[in-house]
Amino acid sequence: MSAAGPLPGTGHDEEALWQRELREQFPIVTAHPESAYLDSAATSQKPRAVLDAVQTYLTTSNANAGRGTYPWANRTTELVAQTRQRVKEFLHDPAPDRSGVHFTSGTTEGLRGVARDWLVPYLTDGDEILVPHADHRANLDPWLEAQRLLAERGVDVRVRALPYQEVSGDYDHRVLDGIVGPRTRFVAATHVHHVYGGDMNVHRIRAAVGPDVPICLDAAQSVGHLPVDVGELDVDFVVFSGHKAMALPGTGAVWARNARGPVFRPGGWQGTPNTAGIVSLRAALDWLEAAGPDRIARWTAGLTGRLTDRLRHLDPYEILGCQVSLAAGSALPAAQRRHGIVTFRHRDIPSDDLGFILYSHGFMVRADNLCQAGRGEKDGSVRVSLHVYNTVEEVDRLLSVLESLA
Numbered sequence: 005m006s007a008a009g010p011l012p013g014t015g016h017d018e019e020a021l022w023q024r025e026l027r028e029q030f031p032i033v034t035a036h037p038e039s040a041y042l043d044s045a046a047t048s049q050k051p052r053a054v055l056d057a058v059q060t061y062l063t064t065s066n067a068n069a070g071r072g073t074y075p076w077a078n079r080t081t082e083l084v085a086q087t088r089q090r091v092k093e094f095l096h097d098p099a100p101d102r103s104g105v106h107f108t109s110g111t112t113e114g115l116r117g118v119a120r121d122w123l124v125p126y127l128t129d130g131d132e133i134l135v136p137h138a139d140h141r142a143n144l145d146p147w148l149e150a151q152r153l154l155a156e157r158g159v160d161v162r163v164r165a166l167p168y169q170e171v172s173g174d175y176d177h178r179v180l181d182g183i184v185g186p187r188t189r190f191v192a193a194t195h196v197h198h199v200y201g202g203d204m205n206v207h208r209i210r211a212a213v214g215p216d217v218p219i220c221l222d223a224a225q226s227v228g229h230l231p232v233d234v235g236e237l238d239v240d241f242v243v244f245s246g247h248k249a250m251a252l253p254g255t256g257a258v259w260a261r262n263a264r265g266p267v268f269r270p271g272g273w274q275g276t277p278n279t280a281g282i283v284s285l286r287a288a289l290d291w292l293e294a295a296g297p298d299r300i301a302r303w304t305a306g307l308t309g310r311l312t313d314r315l316r317h318l319d320p321y322e323i324l325g326c327q328v329s330l331a332a333g334s335a336l337p338a339a340q341r342r343h344g345i346v347t348f349r350h351r352d353i354p355s356d357d358l359g360f361i362l363y364s365h366g367f368m369v370r371a372d373n374l375c376q377a378g379r380g381e382k383d384g385s386v387r388v389s390l391h392v393y394n395t396v397e398e399v400d401r402l403l404s405v406l407e408s409l410a
């Protein structure tokens with residue numbers, strides 16, 4: 005038994021068949037059986053249903069949205085509106101009449117939009133905001149920029165750091181409890197960490213800050229990988245990259261609850277939306293829903309457990325992040341599991357070199373500092389990130405190569 009429960013593809017034939025059927029729907033994956041794409045945290049591959057939806061749209065009703073009066077334009081406007089609804093459904097929005105969905109190019113643009121267009125007008129002199137300092141820099145820079153913009157207007161806002169804690173695998177909650185105060189007006193957090201792979205346990209943040217403080221969740225590594233339920237998470241913004249969730253490059257969205265604080269209204273003239281990308285996002289969410297986000301999560305958790313169970317015993321490798329979870333076996337709380345992301349170093353082989361070596365064996369992994377913000381890892385690393393199209397055989401092949409390098 006792996007740390008994450010039964011292993012996929014080992015006696016669980018129904019799961020293996022289900023996965024094979026899904027994998028066959030990815031043309032780029034099946035066209036390259038000799039390679040293994042292990043970089044889904046950077047961007048996902050796209051199933052045929054998504055490619056077909058885009059082709060159909062572009063060859064039957066391509067026009068601009070919200071502008072024309074003729075059928076193609078009306079159809080495009082309708083598709084954009086339907087995708088907004090689809091995003092709300094996919095996120096299990098408990099009050100869809102009140103919330104809003106704004107399309108972006110990805111998480112970076114979405115978080116920046118929340119910072120500039122919502123946070124800046126919302127904060128007043130002396131307010132405090134809590135932001136992560138070891139997560140993706142897309143979830144730090146916008147909040148620092150908001151602080152700068154406010155300072156230029158004479159509004160002094162304090163930014164307090166939410167540190168990562170290796171033992172619990174989420175934010176350091178002793179620090180969190182110590183920095184929450186009556187002036188805490190906003191928290192930015194991450195759902196699944198892009199380096200350590202852990203669920204950052206936003207429930208504990210909600211418990212610490214109480215019911216009234218808005219929380220913005222960077223869900224770049226969770227949407228498409230596991231069920232995301234905004235009612236249950238009790239957050240106010242969910243920002244994600246469609247392109248990491250099976251949709252086309254250049255797609256993403258901000259979901260805003262619009263219940264705590266002002267309504268989110270993206271500022272400025274928005275211009276022509278990425279209609280083909282938005283169409284692809286709808287098809288991607290349909291595809292993911294049909295596949296089952298909980299099933300996808302079980303599959304990738306099984307692969308992750310298989311990888312870490314062996315890798316942690318290979319002497320020259322250091323797996324980054326929560327060490328407790330590596331040894332905890334099936335007793336592991338869900339929040340401490342690695343969700344399809346395993347980042348590691350080799351004691352003697354620099355990470356860039358390890359990346360090249362792995363590519364020479366057909367493995368596409370990420371090898372650098374992974375865009376981690378200020379208080380992140382100082383040295384480079386190799387990140388393996390898995391999705392539903394990855395197989396047990398790919399993980400085993402990777403392990404054999406890593407073993408040969410040990």
Ligand SMILES: Cc1ncc(COP(=O)(O)O)c(C=O)c1O
Nearest residue numbers: 110111112140142198222224245
């Ligand atoms: C946690 C996290 N946040 C934000 C981003 C940025 O996403 P994008 O490049 O789609 O804007 C990433 C991308 O790797 C990420 O992993």
